[in-house]
Amino acid sequence: MSAELAQQITSLAQRARAASLVLATVPTAPKDAALQKLADLITANQSKLLAANAQDLAAAEANGLTAAQIDRLTLNAARLEKLAVSVREVCALPDPVGEVLEQTTRPNGLLLRRVRVPIGVIGIVYEARPNVTIDCAVLCLKSGNAAILRGGKECFYTNTALAELITQALTETGLPIDAVQLIPTTDRAALTTLLKLYTLVHCIIPRGGESLIRFVAENSTIPVIKHYTGVCFVYVDRAADLSMAEKIIVNAKTSRPGVCNAAEQLLVHKDVAAEFLPAAARALINAANVELRCDPASAAILAKALITHIAASEADFTAEFLAQILAVRVVDSLDEAIATINRDSSGHSESIVTADEAAAHKFQTGVDSAAVLWNASTRFNDGFEFGLGAEIGISTDRLHARGPMGLRELCSYKWLVTGTGQVRD
Secondary structure (H helix, E strand, O other): OOHHHHHHHHHHHHHHHHHHHHHOOOOHHHHHHHHHHHHHHHHHOHHHHHHHHHHHHHOOOOOOOOHHHHHHHOOOHHHHHHHHHHHHHHHHOOOOOOOEEEEEEOOOOOEEEEEEEEOOEEEEEEOOOHHHHHHHHHHHHHOOOEEEEEOOHHHHHHHHHHHHHHHHHHHHOOOOHHHEEEOOOOOHHHHHHHOOOOOOOOEEEEEOOHHHHHHHHHHOOOOEOOOOOOOEEEEEOOOOOHHHHHHHHHHHHHOOOOOOOOEEEEEEEHHHHHHHHHHHHHHHHHHHOOEEEEOHHHHHHHHHOOOOOEEOOHHHHHOOOOOOEEEEEEEOOHHHHHHHHHHHOOOOEEEEEOOOHHHHHHHHHHOOOOEEEEOOOHHHOOOOOOOOOOOOOEEOOOOOOOEEOOOHHHEEEEEEEEOOOOOOO
């Protein structure tokens, strides 16, 4: 790594730290004005953004992107409009900075207040996901944090075009232009430098494939908030409405198979398997030609119904396919379903389909995942769907943040102590 590149990244982080100290004191109105301006710029510059995205898409195959990655990379008019809407939704959310979390007066008269404050400087490392550029920028800005964005080479032109609009919005509304910065190179050495700047950067959030996330976690001297994989389960209980269950598994698997909250695993209670599996399998195959990888019990049911399937390997039962592939198992009980999920899932998103409230309660309390749904698709574990406006990522960690990370999850807190001359004995 050249000394020049290391100095460039260090200087960028120094400017971000300086901007973060200013941004932490900025009232809500100027931040919201910048977000509204950015939303307007996205809408007004669709042609420019689509042209930049077309450059990235032209190189997608040469860069070795999978179909799922190309889908994440692709922008169109509808997705750009959704981006603009998400910016406006974040703009409309309450500002978390300064919120009093608790207040108490000690016997000696000291007044203690615990209040939300920005984390400081947040580095976001991501791959072929141009929406992350906007989502992370606006969430960091609204929560008073400076953001350093490091996108992958797969979406370099798109990210650059989006970053230019962010800078324009900051400039036109009088906020520090260094509050959001895109690292202007995809050289891995730049990332390595960033991950060591623990005195300037306070948190790293990687978004991408497991190899990227592991690289960041293993090489960072800065705290990392992450999820490695999205091995998500749908469990069809003995008391399930089978028509509802069919609709949920088709949506969870096929609506966007390349995202982390798509279902990869299906568990079916033995009492309803013979009735449910043939109908669900046909629906999955008809919807998106889903390949079913089955355990012996589910394979026997589908074979009897003359439905195409293949025998699953042991690895299939812990796999994140990110494709139109679904692993299927029959379980003997609710307890077995819970134990299977806690052993084989990645702790991301799991769903139970049942009309039995007691079973749903047991499942939701017993399953150890970031989001546990009842009679709903796993695809709802998403910041936009949870009313957060957008998300900076979905954490499967347990410390500080878990699940979709919105404005509050990008804040820490500090204690404000007011006295009248007290001294400690």
